[in-house]
Amino acid sequence: MPETIENWGRNVRFTPEEVFKPPTEAELLAFLNKHNNPDRSVRALGAKYSWSEVVACNDVLIDLGGLDTGVHVHHEAGGKAWAEIGANGRVKQVLSELDRQGGYTLPAYGILDALSIAGSVATATHGSGRASLAHYVTGVRAAAYDAARNEARIYEWNDGIELQAARCALGCMGLLLSLRFDLEPRFLLEEQLQKCESISEALKKQDEYPLQQFYLVPWSWRWLAQCRRRAEEGRNASWYAGVYRWYRYIVVEVVFHKILTWLTKLPFKKRAAMYALYRWVFPVLTLSFLKKGLKVTDRAERLLTLSHDLFQHLEMELFVPAEHVGDAAEFVKEVLRYCGSKLPKVPSSLREKLEQTGGRPELERLRNSYVHDYLITFRHVLPDETLISMSGGDKGDEKKARYAISLITYDSDHYPFLAVCRFLAVAMAKLFDARPHWGKICPLGAGQLEELYPRLAEFREQCLAVDPKGVFQNEFTRQKLGC
Numbered sequence: 001m002p003e004t005i006e007n008w009g010r011n012v013r014f015t016p017e018e019v020f021k022p023p024t025e026a027e028l029l030a031f032l033n034k035h036n037n038p039d040r041s042v043r044a045l046g047a048k049y050s051w052s053e054v055v056a057c058n059d060v061l062i063d064l065g066g067l068d069t070g071v072h073v074h075h076e077a078g079g080k081a082w083a084e085i086g087a088n089g090r091v092k093q094v095l096s097e098l099d100r101q102g103g104y105t106l107p108a109y110g111i112l113d114a115l116s117i118a119g120s121v122a123t124a125t126h127g128s129g130r131a132s133l134a135h136y137v138t139g140v141r142a143a144a145y146d147a148a149r150n151e152a153r154i155y156e157w158n159d160g161i162e163l164q165a166a167r168c169a170l171g172c173m174g175l176l177l178s179l180r181f182d183l184e185p186r187f188l189l190e191e192q193l194q195k196c197e198s199i200s201e202a203l204k205k206q207d208e209y210p211l212q213q214f215y216l217v218p219w220s221w222r223w224l225a226q227c228r229r230r231a232e233e234g235r236n237a238s239w240y241a242g243v244y245r246w247y248r249y250i251v252v253e254v255v256f257h258k259i260l261t262w263l264t265k266l267p268f269k270k271r272a273a274m275y276a277l278y279r280w281v282f283p284v285l286t287l288s289f290l291k292k293g294l295k296v297t298d299r300a301e302r303l304l305t306l307s308h309d310l311f312q313h314l315e316m317e318l319f320v321p322a323e324h325v326g327d328a329a330e331f332v333k334e335v336l337r338y339c340g341s342k343l344p345k346v347p348s349s350l351r352e353k354l355e356q357t358g359g360r361p362e363l364e365r366l367r368n369s370y371v372h373d374y375l376i377t378f379r380h381v382l383p384d385e386t387l388i389s390m391s392g393g394d395k396g397d398e399k400k401a402r403y404a405i406s407l408i409t410y411d412s413d414h415y416p417f418l419a420v421c422r423f424l425a426v427a428m429a430k431l432f433d434a435r436p437h438w439g440k441i442c443p444l445g446a447g448q449l450e451e452l453y454p455r456l457a458e459f460r461e462q463c464l465a466v467d468p469k470g471v472f473q474n475e476f477t478r479q480k481l482g483c
């Protein structure tokens with residue numbers, strides 16, 4: 001009996017006819033040969049954390065959990081180390097194995113360590129201050145089709161355009177079996193919360209704190225930077241690092257998010273509630289740290305990851321080139337203020353931009369429709385050597401660092417948020433070349449995405465070479481990538 005599969009965000013559901021868990025690579029290849037058919041769709045399942053329909057498939061879903069999910073560290077002369085990592089391994093286990101096998105870490109990862117390695121790579125999952133994890137993949141083993149022989153085989157891509165395509169491929173370059181990364185020694189991170197007067201002040205801290213992320217606090221519209229950098233050689237973890245971890249878990253991850261989730265359920269006065277939360281409660285929760293300028297030094301993976309999956313939420317993230325981040329932040333702020341207000345007129349600060357995009361009637365319809373309920377996060381992402389990742393795929397030498405602007409709601413009524421996301425994604429694509437994260441809410445269609453990704457056609461060619469019948473495509477990839 002086919003079983004319905006739901007993603008973590010509970011906004012995507014699908015019922016594959018078959019879920020296959022191959023015990024060996026040979027059986028996987030035999031299975032792929034059986035399904036080498038343009039009418040069938042075969043997709044791999046990661047940890048189901050994507051909010052987009054990137055994984056959805058009503059035909060065949062492959063669970064690679066039966067194959068090797070181990071971490072194999074190799075040491076080279078000169079102290080260099082690299083690892084071959086089973087694609088379906090979870091980031092948390094991978095980080096702890098790398099540590100155990102010689103004190104290493106991954107060059108980048110997202111804030112949630114429950115994600116699978118292959119899922120993280122497939123959608124170019126990122127943190128702040130580095131490129132996305134996909135960029136650091138130095139070798140890929142994948143099962144896909146050999147066009148000349150019309151059968152499935154294992155590919156190994158260690159360089160060239162095939163590797164660039166496979167690094168962030170949304171599952172379209174076949175089933176990833178294992179991924180290779182150059183390793184870095186694990187390190188201690190120093191973190192400090194600092195108030196900022198403006199986004200310019202937050203951006204100026206970038207040089208001193210290259211791993212920082214910063215926030216626009218809704219309804220108080222103040223800026224807060226989580227200043228982060230590698231701790232100097234020889235430093236130890238702070239003696240109170242354990243207390244800070246508990247504070248963060250209990251006060252921020254549990255208490256704050258519990259209050260927030262509860263407030264989003266209020267049938268009325270939501271704006272007043274959010275106003276009170278961010279003007280009065282939130283400063284109290286973070287105040288002691290801000291006032292004392294407390295610095296915490298701890299192992300990087302402990303500070304860079306959060307139990308962000310304790311409470312259900314929905315997210316869209318837009319990547320804008322660094323030169324546009326100030327204007328983009330102002331636009332987001334003004335749109336969210338307007339959508340959560342009863343202002344009769346669109347503010348003058350937005351009018352000029354709306355004339356360029358033609359979105360004024362749509363914005364007017366969104367007036368008083370949605371009260372934004374979560375901090376807007378800004379993360380700096382360095383350019384990737386990929387074809388279609390959100391911070392990669394630029395042509396020639398024009399590689400651009402980007403800021404990922406994240407919009408999250410904890411409201412279980414998704415529709416008002418989705419309508420605002422759609423407006424912002426369309427307008428910001430035109431104004432700031434903003435690209436939506438593939439694994440989060442992605443409201444744009446193929447035409448708009450084609451303009452944002454100059455190497456999309458090259459990506460499609462690479463997919464065609466290893467999957468001539470389009471078996472690894474689904475509705476999402478056809479609609480978004482025009483495959």
Ligand SMILES: Cc1cc2nc3c(=O)[nH]c(=O)nc-3n(C[C@H](O)[C@H](O)[C@H](O)COP(=O)(O)OP(=O)(O)OC[C@H]3O[C@@H](n4cnc5c(N)ncnc54)[C@H](O)[C@@H]3O)c2cc1C
Nearest residue numbers: 046047048049050110111116118119122125126171176439
């Ligand atoms: C609470 C939360 C926090 C998050 N934090 C971040 C963050 O900090 N930064 C960020 O960038 N993103 C973040 N994300 C988004 C997340 O990183 C991506 O959506 C990621 O793809 C999810 O990984 P997954 O293992 O759940 O993969 P899934 O959602 O299961 O799959 C994602 C894609 O990967 C493909 N895939 C999976 N395994 C394979 C394989 N073996 N071979 C080929 N294709 C495969 C799937 O087919 C699908 O297309 C977060 C999501 C949540 C819910």
